[in-house]
Amino acid sequence: MYGMIGKITAAPGQRDALIALLLRGTEGMPGCLSYVVAKDAADADVLWVTEVWDSAQSHQASLQLPAVRAAITEARPLIRGFEKTAETVPAGGVGLPA
Amino acid sequence: MYGMIGKITAAPGQRDALIALLLRGTEGMPGCLSYVVAKDAADADVLWVTEVWDSAQSHQASLQLPAVRAAITEARPLIRGFEKTAETVPAGGVGLPA
Known part of the structure; x- marks a missing residue:
């Protein structure tokens, strides 16, 4: 598996619009096992994308x-x-194939 | 929803053993929507835990x-x-309830 953790800083006041864009069209991406878009709880301009794919090629x-x-x-x-905070090799967990 | 991104540095040579421990007993955690344990691709001692819960209370x-x-x-x-790299408020994504 291939994973990535990314930190994105939005233009001021644009985080919600950016989140909507990042979530659009994410259904049915071949090989995508997990793709989470999340607001940073402390910084109003920051959001995080954490992804798991069955392979780097799929990503x-x-x-x-x-x-x-x-x-x-x-x-x-x-x-x-x-x-790009980290590229990872996911080992397993809840929500991933065993 | 509540999310957390954590960076863990293992004692030298102990990352695999630590991953096995972190994955043990993670089935059936009430409110856990996603819990991924992943090796850092560049640093042999580092691993990442990215979590999504239905609430901070469940976590x-x-x-x-x-x-x-x-x-x-x-x-x-x-x-x-x-x-603790970040605490987050997940907005959505693949693998999470719509």
Whole structure:
């Protein structure tokens, strides 16, 4: 499995709009086992994306899906910063295949 | 919903043993919507825990479950460092209830 933890800083006041974009078109992404978009509880401009895929290839391929490309294009102006906090190798857990 | 992203540094050579402990007894934790234990892809001693709960109360209550308490007690000697990277308010995503 392949995992990623990303920290995104939204343009001021744009976090909710950005979250809506990031959640749009995420159904039916082949190989996606978990994809969570969450507000940082302390910083009103920060959100976190934590992802688990069956492989790094599936993750890469998802970036070419029309719905994902459109969402990324629309989201760009709302993003002030992006930090890839970690790339991971998920070992297991609740909500993942055993 | 309540979410947490934690970075754990294992004692040298103890990451796999620690992962096994952290995954043990995680089935059937009331209110747990997602709980992923993952190796950092770059640092051989680091692992990440990303969690989503239906509420902060459910997360707190889980820490009192016998299986979780036992796992934490056994895990302590294998942990060199713990950093709560973020507490979050999950907005949605793949693998979570709509």
